[in-house]
Amino acid sequence: MNLLITKANVLRADYSTEIADIAVKDDVIAAVGDIPEDFAADYIIDGRDHFAVPGMVNAHTHASMTLLRSYADDMKLMDWLNDKIWPVEAKMTEKDIRIGAQLALVEMVRTGTTAYADMYGPYLESVAEATISAGLRGILCRGPIGFMPGVEKILAANIDLFKNYHGSGDGLISILLGVHAPGTCPPDFCRKAAKASVEHGMNVHIHMSETQGEIRQIQEQYGKRPFKYIEDTGLFVRPAIAAHCVWLNDEDIAVMKAHGVTPVHNPGSNLKLASGISPVPRLLAEGIQPALGTDGASSNNNLDMLEEVRLAALIHKGNELDPLAVPAREALKMGTEYGAKALWLDRVGKIEAGWKADIVLYDMRRPEWCPRHDLVSLLVYSASSSSVDTVLCNGRVLMEKGELKTLDEEKIMYEANKCAMELINR
Amino acid sequence: MNLLITKANVLRADYSTEIADIAVKDDVIAAVGDIPEDFAADYIIDGRDHFAVPGMVNAHTHASMTLLRSYADDMKLMDWLNDKIWPVEAKMTEKDIRIGAQLALVEMVRTGTTAYADMYGPYLESVAEATISAGLRGILCRGPIGFMPGVEKILAANIDLFKNYHGSGDGLISILLGVHAPGTCPPDFCRKAAKASVEHGMNVHIHMSETQGEIRQIQEQYGKRPFKYIEDTGLFVRPAIAAHCVWLNDEDIAVMKAHGVTPVHNPGSNLKLASGISPVPRLLAEGIQPALGTDGASSNNNLDMLEEVRLAALIHKGNELDPLAVPAREALKMGTEYGAKALWLDRVGKIEAGWKADIVLYDMRRPEWCPRHDLVSLLVYSASSSSVDTVLCNGRVLMEKGELKTLDEEKIMYEANKCAMELINR
Numbered sequence: 001m002n003l004l005i006t007k008a009n010v011l012r013a014d015y016s017t018e019i020a021d022i023a024v025k026d027d028v029i030a031a032v033g034d035i036p037e038d039f040a041a042d043y044i045i046d047g048r049d050h051f052a053v054p055g056m057v058n059a060h061t062h063a064s065m066t067l068l069r070s071y072a073d074d075m076k077l078m079d080w081l082n083d084k085i086w087p088v089e090a091k092m093t094e095k096d097i098r099i100g101a102q103l104a105l106v107e108m109v110r111t112g113t114t115a116y117a118d119m120y121g122p123y124l125e126s127v128a129e130a131t132i133s134a135g136l137r138g139i140l141c142r143g144p145i146g147f148m149p150g151v152e153k154i155l156a157a158n159i160d161l162f163k164n165y166h167g168s169g170d171g172l173i174s175i176l177l178g179v180h181a182p183g184t185c186p187p188d189f190c191r192k193a194a195k196a197s198v199e200h201g202m203n204v205h206i207h208m209s210e211t212q213g214e215i216r217q218i219q220e221q222y223g224k225r226p227f228k229y230i231e232d233t234g235l236f237v238r239p240a241i242a243a244h245c246v247w248l249n250d251e252d253i254a255v256m257k258a259h260g261v262t263p264v265h266n267p268g269s270n271l272k273l274a275s276g277i278s279p280v281p282r283l284l285a286e287g288i289q290p291a292l293g294t295d296g297a298s299s300n301n302n303l304d305m306l307e308e309v310r311l312a313a314l315i316h317k318g319n320e321l322d323p324l325a326v327p328a329r330e331a332l333k334m335g336t337e338y339g340a341k342a343l344w345l346d347r348v349g350k351i352e353a354g355w356k357a358d359i360v361l362y363d364m365r366r367p368e369w370c371p372r373h374d375l376v377s378l379l380v381y382s383a384s385s386s387s388v389d390t391v392l393c394n395g396r397v398l399m400e401k402g403e404l405k406t407l408d409e410e411k412i413m414y415e416a417n418k419c420a421m422e423l424i425n426r
Numbered sequence: 427m428n429l430l431i432t433k434a435n436v437l438r439a440d441y442s443t444e445i446a447d448i449a450v451k452d453d454v455i456a457a458v459g460d461i462p463e464d465f466a467a468d469y470i471i472d473g474r475d476h477f478a479v480p481g482m483v484n485a486h487t488h489a490s491m492t493l494l495r496s497y498a499d500d501m502k503l504m505d506w507l508n509d510k511i512w513p514v515e516a517k518m519t520e521k522d523i524r525i526g527a528q529l530a531l532v533e534m535v536r537t538g539t540t541a542y543a544d545m546y547g548p549y550l551e552s553v554a555e556a557t558i559s560a561g562l563r564g565i566l567c568r569g570p571i572g573f574m575p576g577v578e579k580i581l582a583a584n585i586d587l588f589k590n591y592h593g594s595g596d597g598l599i600s601i602l603l604g605v606h607a608p609g610t611c612p613p614d615f616c617r618k619a620a621k622a623s624v625e626h627g628m629n630v631h632i633h634m635s636e637t638q639g640e641i642r643q644i645q646e647q648y649g650k651r652p653f654k655y656i657e658d659t660g661l662f663v664r665p666a667i668a669a670h671c672v673w674l675n676d677e678d679i680a681v682m683k684a685h686g687v688t689p690v691h692n693p694g695s696n697l698k699l700a701s702g703i704s705p706v707p708r709l710l711a712e713g714i715q716p717a718l719g720t721d722g723a724s725s726n727n728n729l730d731m732l733e734e735v736r737l738a739a740l741i742h743k744g745n746e747l748d749p750l751a752v753p754a755r756e757a758l759k760m761g762t763e764y765g766a767k768a769l770w771l772d773r774v775g776k777i778e779a780g781w782k783a784d785i786v787l788y789d790m791r792r793p794e795w796c797p798r799h800d801l802v803s804l805l806v807y808s809a810s811s812s813s814v815d816t817v818l819c820n821g822r823v824l825m826e827k828g829e830l831k832t833l834d835e836e837k838i839m840y841e842a843n844k845c846a847m848e849l850i851n852r
Contacts, residue, residue, distance in 0.1 A: 070803040074753040107793040271744035272807065301807035302794050315741065318697030327500040367533040368728045370839045371846030377496040381698065381727035386812030413796045420797030
């Protein structure tokens with residue numbers, strides 16, 4: 001199918017903007033600007049007064065936790081986990097996981113996210129199917145807590161998931177090997193997971209160095225910091241993404257660089273849970289390109305990546321008293337192309353001929369887009385994701401003029417609210 | 427006129443929520459919940475699936491600077507002021523000031539703000555008239571820079587504005603005496619302004635302790651910190667609001683408490699300009715109730731108060747590593763009732779019989795409001811101001827179901843973009 005977006009303001013790969021047409025052939029951008037004369041469009045989208053930007057990549061979330069949005073807030077981390085989150089999660093059924101993920105998918109499309117990395121489970125097969133059906137890219141893994149009895153079964157299930165779903169949905173789905181965190185996974189489990197990752201050629205998704213408490217705990221238990229601990233178990237032999245990375249020193253950054261571990265910055269969650277502020281300007285100065293994530297909706301409390309882009313652009317300026325820390329353009333790259341690279345997505349994250357057609361059109365006919373001195377500044381510092389008007393992923397139209405094309409929003413919201421209330425009263 | 431909002435989820439004054447009707451008689455809330463049988467509604471608004479919350483109070487902004495939104499970002503503060511903002515501001519005409527303010531009014535209504543404190547000028551008469559016509563509460567003052575030649579004229583104009591507009595628009599407008607900042611106003615000017623404030627019974631609006639550089643400068647020039655310096659000029663004899671208050675010590679807080687000076691926290695602007703992070707949890711612990719503001723749209727870059735509420739709830743948790751710092755409810759109070767109190771607005775900021783009918787209805791039929799475990803958490807941590815559906819100020823409907831009733835949005839946006847482009851090329 002040939003799709004043409006006409007006269008949009010396009011964010012080019014070099015971060016200049018220009019009014020141009022975008023030709024999409026099947027899943028790929030065929031041309032930007034000079035459209036070949038023999039390109040016959042089957043479908044035309046009017047891009048006037050819209051800003052065409054690569055789809056957002058949410059590189060760390062727990063989609064099904066959307067059912068717990070607003071269930072428990074303004075609490076201490078361990079009270080929140082022990083008294084609220086973990087007891088309820090233990091009661092989640094396949095239906096809860098599926099409906100929670102569908103609610104997340106609705107919110108992601110509405111806010112311009114076209115790819116997401118999910119760590120959750122069980123029943124991730126349902127999440128994979130829901131993601132394929134919705135048309136987003138899902139980079140999924142389980143999140144085994146190594147000291148829990150029966151954890152080997154979860155590891156085995158994660159490997160089965162890889163065998164059954166990696167590359168499925170016409171390449172929309174990839175499966176990673178999940179390991180929850182250094183503080184919840186003892187060395188023997190980490191070594192087993194590391195061995196499996198190498199044996200099956202699976203890349204790794206792990207929480208790392210989220211809190212000061214975690215650093216202290218691992219140092220007390222193993223006499224080293226979390227990055228060294230995980231490196232020593234072999235879990236960084238395969239490429240990995242590491243969510244949070246709030247508390248880092250020179251040695252940690254050296255481990256990250258030696259193994260090409262990509263940090264995923266979660267500013268909203270790190271602030272809300274009082275974990276701290278990741279040294280993102282330092283990472284950028286080291287040549288590391290952090291991705292961005294929302295974390296779960298129970299600690300954020302939404303899946304709005306534009307908010308994370310804005311937070312990434314704002315909080316480091318204030319924290320380091322440097323108005324040039326993380327400029328708008330760098331923050332937007334973290335939310336798009338750096339995220340795509342972090343998740344090993346091939347030719348995703350730029351609007352460029354030959355790249356995948358993951359494109360979001362923001363409607364600029366709103367006061368917060370006026371006047372239009374600088375579109376990237378307007379997007380990052382002023383607009384909200386409620387401007388997201390039309391979303392393409394892999395060339396498929398997921399939303400057009402605010403109408404979802406692949407998800408039954410009203411039904412999903414009704415069921416999600418019902419599931420959530422039943423779940424917390426179970 | 428009798429107006430009835432039916433079956434809304436109402437945020438009560440004690441911060442409980444319940445489904446209730448709200449009866450509005452002229453400018454005042456007549457009843458919440460049990461509506462008197464003889465209340466005959468002239469107009470009914472369906473409040474089902476909407477969250478009724480007091481209108482936001484933006485306690486520090488520069489409305490007309492909305493014309494400079496996205497004109498200059500990611501710059502050092504003095505480069506930004508000297509090379510970009512001040513040269514352009516010097517060229518602003520009456521039309522620029524008026525159209526800039528109208529664009530701000532459109533954005534404020536759309537994002538649920540019903541009262542704002544503006545420091546700007548010249549031509550504030552036009553801003554007052556535009557505000558009365560739009561139906562918001564405007565608490566206006568000039569921003570004289572004391573060392574500029576002819577500054578006495580600006581002080582005199584501010585006093586004239588007070589005589590001509592204080593209490594106008596059926597009480598919507600009040601006029602304060604503006605003094606720009608300690609660093610830009612020498613003692614003789616501050617003393618003149620202080621004398622005028624007492625003579626005319628005018629309350630004061632000033633920027634205070636925004637940057638470390640300001641603290642250093644004032645200490646070098648006068649051998650004391652900004653709060654002591656301004657206190658000694660007599661400018662705190664009358665009640666005052668002090669924007670920013672980022673860098674405070676015990677002595678500063680003692681001055682604030684001694685004179686009832688209310689700080690206005692501007693988290694977005696303070697982060698973006700890399701001013702720092704105000705010690706808001708400390709202020710709250712001292713029994714001070716800070717208001718919230720957006721600052722101007724050239725340093726924010728929008729006038730979205732819900733974003734400031736969210737930032738106030740998030741950044742202090744991360745900064746102080748305390749998940750209980752500034753809970754959602756406290757942040758929302760800062761954006762509503764504390765702001766109204768700070769601006770000396772009588773019976774504004776609560777949905778309660780006898781209080782002014784400044785009410786915003788948020789449409790909750792959206793994924794970010796699902797599931798509905800806790801409405802205040804959903805508003806503060808998940809929703810965006812794009813949920814604002816209906817806005818009342820002083821009993822008048824300014825927006826209903828997304829349609830502006832008092833402002834010609836399309837025309838204003840067209841003119842604002844034209845004015846802005848002409849201005850920067852002048």
